[in-house]
Amino acid sequence: MNAPLPKNVMQQPLEQIKLQVRAIRLEAQGICSFELVDPNGGALPPVDAGAHVDVHLDGGIVRSYSLAGDPQDSGKWVLGVLRELHSRGGSHAMHDKVRVGDVITVGPVRNAFPMAAHAQHTVLLGGGIGITPLKSMAHVLAAQGASFELHYCARSAKNAAFVDTLKEIVPAERLHLHFDEGDPAKGLDIKALLRQPNADTHVYYCGPSGFMKACAEASEHWPVGTVHSEHFKAPDAAPSNMPDGAFEVRLMRSGETIQVGPEQTIVRAIELTGRRVPTSCLSGLCGACKVNYVEGEVDHRDYILSDEEKTHCLTVCVSRAKGKTLSLDL
Secondary structure, X not given: OOOOOXXXXXXXXXXXXXXXXXXEEEEXXXXXXXXXXXXXXXXXXXXXXXXXXXXXXXXXXXXXXXEOOOOOOOOOEEEEEEOOOOOOOHHHHHHHOOOOOOEEEEEEEEOOOOOOOOOOEEEEEEEHHHHHHHHHHHHHHHHHOOOEEEEEEEOOHHHOOOHHHHHXXXXXXXXXXXXXXXXXXXXXXXHHHOOOOOOOEEEEEEEOHHHHHHHHHHHOOOOOOOEEEEEOOOOOOOOOOOOOOOEEEEEOOOOEEEEEOOOOOHHXXXXXXXXXXXXXXXXXXXXXXXXXXXXXXXXXOOOOOOOOHHHOEEEOOOOEEXXXXXXXXX
16 A cells, blocks of 8 residues: 555655747637746646646636647647636636736646547537637648538627637538527537438537537437537536535555545545645546545546546536445555
8 A cells, every 4th residue: 555645745746837929819708818838938848639737826726628629739828718607716817917028837738639539520519618629629630631621609709709710720612610699590400410320420519518419419419439528617417306425535555545425526525634635626626636546436426537437537516426435446
């Protein structure tokens, strides 16, 4: 068994780096892009299309944002950030406090939305700010000369970000802009687009909750493994008549047991003992708090883990025990 970790540090920050904000641009109504570079002019770590990073802001705020730039450009990273009306602090801090020239802490790079290899054709579906990870995919597919199409859905042209860049990198016949002016009936018919499944075609979609629901329903008959998605916000949970019960978590490395109350998350129960687990979204969307479990049956409530990962991993921000005990590799 591994030696116990220090009580106040359960996992060290992984691959955090300091980056300078070289440019901030208004990309659409309420959406700004942030161009990040190495302060010393060096190359940035390699990334794959679909990846996201944590941005550490004043006040201990940590938020995950997709990398919207060209993954093949090691000179800069680009984030697209929507000013959220009901922000928990992250988007307002990015828009109101981050300025050109600031040096901010970023990292680590994670990718729960990777592109599959060897697809014969790719369909990219972006809704609103959900265009950010799909834009990075478009860069790669265009550079490869691959067969793909990109559908970008927004309320209006003024709400659509990165359009000029998309027009530069995506052939005109493959770029489809859909503006519904607030009436979904006037927008893209997603069900018709995805009516005919194809095992050689892969579909990727990202956007607001209504858009995600429509894409999920339209693609539910597609072959397993051909449809991929990433949530920016956790979907509304289905109502339950059964309240969450209390359970205990055993920390295998230290040999200690922690009680998790009905109204507590695992990560909060751990924090109350003076320990720390890296977190970001606190919604089961980013994977920052993913840990291995050794024993117990898990009630997975995340939107990021694959079926294979769920056999040995959980996200301590939202997952719970189905029984009375969980044993974690912490």
